[in-house]
Amino acid sequence: MTIFTASTTAPVNIATLKYWGKRDKTLNLPTNSSISVTLAQNDLRTLTSAATSERFDEDQLWLNGKLESLESERTQHCLQDLRDLRAKLEAQNPSLPSMSKWKLHIVSENNFPTAAGLASSAAGFAALVVAISKLYQLPESASEISKIARKGSGSACRSLFGGYVAWEMGTAADGSDSKAVEVAPQDHWPEMKAAILVVSAAKKDTPSTSGMQHTVGTSDLFQERITNVVPKRFEEMKQAIWSRDFAQFAELTMRDSNSFHATCLDSYPPIFYMNDTSRQIVKLCHQINAFFDEVVVAYTFDAGPNAVLYYLQENETKVMAFIHQVFQQNSGWDSKFSKQDLEVFSEYFTTDVAPDMAFDLDLDLHKGVSRVILTQVGPGPQDTTECLIDTTTGIPK
Amino acid sequence: MTIFTASTTAPVNIATLKYWGKRDKTLNLPTNSSISVTLAQNDLRTLTSAATSERFDEDQLWLNGKLESLESERTQHCLQDLRDLRAKLEAQNPSLPSMSKWKLHIVSENNFPTAAGLASSAAGFAALVVAISKLYQLPESASEISKIARKGSGSACRSLFGGYVAWEMGTAADGSDSKAVEVAPQDHWPEMKAAILVVSAAKKDTPSTSGMQHTVGTSDLFQERITNVVPKRFEEMKQAIWSRDFAQFAELTMRDSNSFHATCLDSYPPIFYMNDTSRQIVKLCHQINAFFDEVVVAYTFDAGPNAVLYYLQENETKVMAFIHQVFQQNSGWDSKFSKQDLEVFSEYFTTDVAPDMAFDLDLDLHKGVSRVILTQVGPGPQDTTECLIDTTTGIPK
Numbered sequence: 001m002t003i004f005t006a007s008t009t010a011p012v013n014i015a016t017l018k019y020w021g022k023r024d025k026t027l028n029l030p031t032n033s034s035i036s037v038t039l040a041q042n043d044l045r046t047l048t049s050a051a052t053s054e055r056f057d058e059d060q061l062w063l064n065g066k067l068e069s070l071e072s073e074r075t076q077h078c079l080q081d082l083r084d085l086r087a088k089l090e091a092q093n094p095s096l097p098s099m100s101k102w103k104l105h106i107v108s109e110n111n112f113p114t115a116a117g118l119a120s121s122a123a124g125f126a127a128l129v130v131a132i133s134k135l136y137q138l139p140e141s142a143s144e145i146s147k148i149a150r151k152g153s154g155s156a157c158r159s160l161f162g163g164y165v166a167w168e169m170g171t172a173a174d175g176s177d178s179k180a181v182e183v184a185p186q187d188h189w190p191e192m193k194a195a196i197l198v199v200s201a202a203k204k205d206t207p208s209t210s211g212m213q214h215t216v217g218t219s220d221l222f223q224e225r226i227t228n229v230v231p232k233r234f235e236e237m238k239q240a241i242w243s244r245d246f247a248q249f250a251e252l253t254m255r256d257s258n259s260f261h262a263t264c265l266d267s268y269p270p271i272f273y274m275n276d277t278s279r280q281i282v283k284l285c286h287q288i289n290a291f292f293d294e295v296v297v298a299y300t301f302d303a304g305p306n307a308v309l310y311y312l313q314e315n316e317t318k319v320m321a322f323i324h325q326v327f328q329q330n331s332g333w334d335s336k337f338s339k340q341d342l343e344v345f346s347e348y349f350t351t352d353v354a355p356d357m358a359f360d361l362d363l364d365l366h367k368g369v370s371r372v373i374l375t376q377v378g379p380g381p382q383d384t385t386e387c388l389i390d391t392t393t394g395i396p397k
Numbered sequence: 398m399t400i401f402t403a404s405t406t407a408p409v410n411i412a413t414l415k416y417w418g419k420r421d422k423t424l425n426l427p428t429n430s431s432i433s434v435t436l437a438q439n440d441l442r443t444l445t446s447a448a449t450s451e452r453f454d455e456d457q458l459w460l461n462g463k464l465e466s467l468e469s470e471r472t473q474h475c476l477q478d479l480r481d482l483r484a485k486l487e488a489q490n491p492s493l494p495s496m497s498k499w500k501l502h503i504v505s506e507n508n509f510p511t512a513a514g515l516a517s518s519a520a521g522f523a524a525l526v527v528a529i530s531k532l533y534q535l536p537e538s539a540s541e542i543s544k545i546a547r548k549g550s551g552s553a554c555r556s557l558f559g560g561y562v563a564w565e566m567g568t569a570a571d572g573s574d575s576k577a578v579e580v581a582p583q584d585h586w587p588e589m590k591a592a593i594l595v596v597s598a599a600k601k602d603t604p605s606t607s608g609m610q611h612t613v614g615t616s617d618l619f620q621e622r623i624t625n626v627v628p629k630r631f632e633e634m635k636q637a638i639w640s641r642d643f644a645q646f647a648e649l650t651m652r653d654s655n656s657f658h659a660t661c662l663d664s665y666p667p668i669f670y671m672n673d674t675s676r677q678i679v680k681l682c683h684q685i686n687a688f689f690d691e692v693v694v695a696y697t698f699d700a701g702p703n704a705v706l707y708y709l710q711e712n713e714t715k716v717m718a719f720i721h722q723v724f725q726q727n728s729g730w731d732s733k734f735s736k737q738d739l740e741v742f743s744e745y746f747t748t749d750v751a752p753d754m755a756f757d758l759d760l761d762l763h764k765g766v767s768r769v770i771l772t773q774v775g776p777g778p779q780d781t782t783e784c785l786i787d788t789t790t791g792i793p794k
Contacts, residue, residue, distance in 0.1 A: 220622075221663075224621035229618070251665070255617070258665065265662060267655075279669045286666040
């Protein structure tokens with residue numbers, strides 16, 4: 001009996017306009033629209049293979065080599081929606097194998113440590129939904145499929161596209177208009193680079209799912225953010241992306257990160273995601289921009305202490321002169337830069353920066369950071385010939 | 398030729414509803430009303446003596462033994478207002494010595510290290526203004542005099558009263574209705590105690606004067622705070638004080654501290670006053686209240702990392718069981734508690750708390766704290782027979 005398989009990769013996306021707050025917990029409908037940059041998959045991606053066969057006894061998921069439960073309500077939502085769409089196809093064309101009735105085997109692997117605290121659930125749910133929709137040969141558009149990924153993990157819907165992506169919050173109660181759309185493809189503004197500073201957190205964060213509802217329910221400033229601040233910023237940020245205005249894009253990104261963390265602090269009891277290392281990185285970025293009297297770098301922080309810095313290729317030496325100087329003892333540099341590149345950064349710092357520097361670099365800052373991940377804007381989910389499932393046995397290779 | 402002198406003490410006040418933002422920088426007119434608790438002066442006070450004489454050549458100020466300038470616009474405002482009021486008196490009664498035309502010698506001393514980063518300017522300007530108004534025998538009420546202190550340092554106006562004090566922001570452009578008033582005297586709710594945890598700050602803070610205007614000018618959430626959040630809280634907090642409702646008073650105090658620091662974080666570039674130690678103290682307070690399933694302690698943070706904890710005498714053992722357990726290695730305990738008292742706290746912790754404790758105490762927290770100041774609600778400016786000026790020479794003793 002045949003085993004049908006399909007595989008895909010899906011990227012991580014890092015929001016520049018933050019998703020924080022649900023108006024519907026079951027459907028993952030947000031209280032505001034958000035925007036993100038999709039990151040390159042050679043650095044951060046999930047590879048997922050989906051298989052189905054009449055002879056499978058149960059739905060099974062292997063995540064990074066471990067058998068995981070598929071019981072969560074969110075995952076069940078995704079599987080049900082995909083099976084419903086497949087059932088429609090089968091109804092229209094009875095010659096199709098009735099996969100909608102068969103069990104699924106799903107095998108998923110990340111090419112980065114989930115421990116790093118990077119939003120892996122977004123890439124994970126995006127890959128899961130895309131792999132199965134390919135297995136089912138669903139004709140729906142990426143935006144349509146993004147609504148299903150959204151039910152798995154809100155921000156996962158943005159990983160359905162590459163480049164610059166908006167999640168339009170929508171207004172419909174059933175979520176039919178709450179979907180991801182492309183603001184601009186990767187090649188519209190391919191010079192966008194990202195440096196992730198993985199900050200070692202002493203204690204575990206409040207999970208974002210419960211954290212955001214805590215803010216919705218207790219912050220006096222939250223309503224102002226979602227009613228007035230974010231809607232304006234959403235339009236401004238799309239404009240900044242379309243016009244490739246980095247200074248504007250960067251300021252909006254930094255302001256929105258701060259605004260989001262401000263509403264966390266305004267929650268009762270307050271939620272803290274940034275720590276002293278995060279705050280010193282914020283100060284460093286503003287010092288770098290002040291030094292060059294030009295906005296060359298932006299920071300953003302999700303529901304954790306990790307910093308994601310955005311900068312343009314053309315300003316790499318200016319930005320890395322500082323970032324490499326401070327974080328050179330952290331791992332992650334050699335994978336992206338040659339010895340020569342790194343020497344250029346050091347030399348630029350020594351000869352062009354240091355003489356005019358009006359502030360002290362906090363050279364202990366690297367102690368709060370565990371590694372540096374250097375990446376850039378990237379494409380959406382990709383087809384792959386790699387398959388993680390043995391097509392004869394139906395279990396992981 | 399005679400030297401006339403007058404002396405007074407003035408207290409420190411710690412806001413429970415924060416003053417953050419000026420609508421007029423010259424007159425120190427605030428963007429919102431605020432509320433504070435006046436602290437006992439045996440622990441924290443400024444003692445100021447003012448002298449005047451026809452033979453003094455210039456206005457002079459000795460602060461903690463050092464000759465300081467009186468040139469600042471704010472100080473000049475205070476001196477001018479006081480001289481104008483004195484001149485009125487002299488016009489009404491020509492037999493009075495014409496002090497309004499004479500120079501002033503002012504000697505001021507704090508009984509606490511200004512280094513501690515405790516709002517000493519409030520006590521300082523309150524003492525300065527009160528000492529001179531006594532020297533001039535001005536008939537004006539404390540609220541009237543508070544307007545003059547306000548021009549020196551906004552929060553100084555609240556140090557004109559003891560107990561529970563409100564600074565009514567007022568609406569007049571000339572500041573004539575922006576003054577301190579008594580919400581309730583010390584003896585209305587004398588059980589209010591305070592523990593100040595002096596947190597060692599790595600870097601210097603943004604001065605509050607520039608910091609608050611930076612927030613006014615750049616925070617998107619600030620207007621919501623002053624327009625809707627604070628006015629409601631101002632009325633609720635007065636009610637909580639009048640009805641001695643500690644749980645309500647405490648929650649409003651904690652929420653307002655977080656709201657104020659949230660608008661600092663929402664400023665661009667952001668301002669950070671709390672550090673990781675501050676944040677751990679916030680968490681500890683919420684853990685203590687959760688443990689007793691009762692609000693027994695409140696925290697508040699001014700423009701710096703220091704924590705001020707408020708609690709009621711009746712809950713001292715419950716609160717100190719935790720606070721002493723964590724901070725016992727810091728200095729400041731012996732001055733307020735006997736060996737027996739401290740043993741009671743330790744014993745209560747060991748026998749009643751520890752067995753049921755569902756969370757881990759961060760026992761390294763004391764490393765971020767330099768000292769503990771144990772105090773309580775106290776009276777307003779006090780007469781004193783102590784005089785810091787030699788009445789024959791007119792200079793500091």
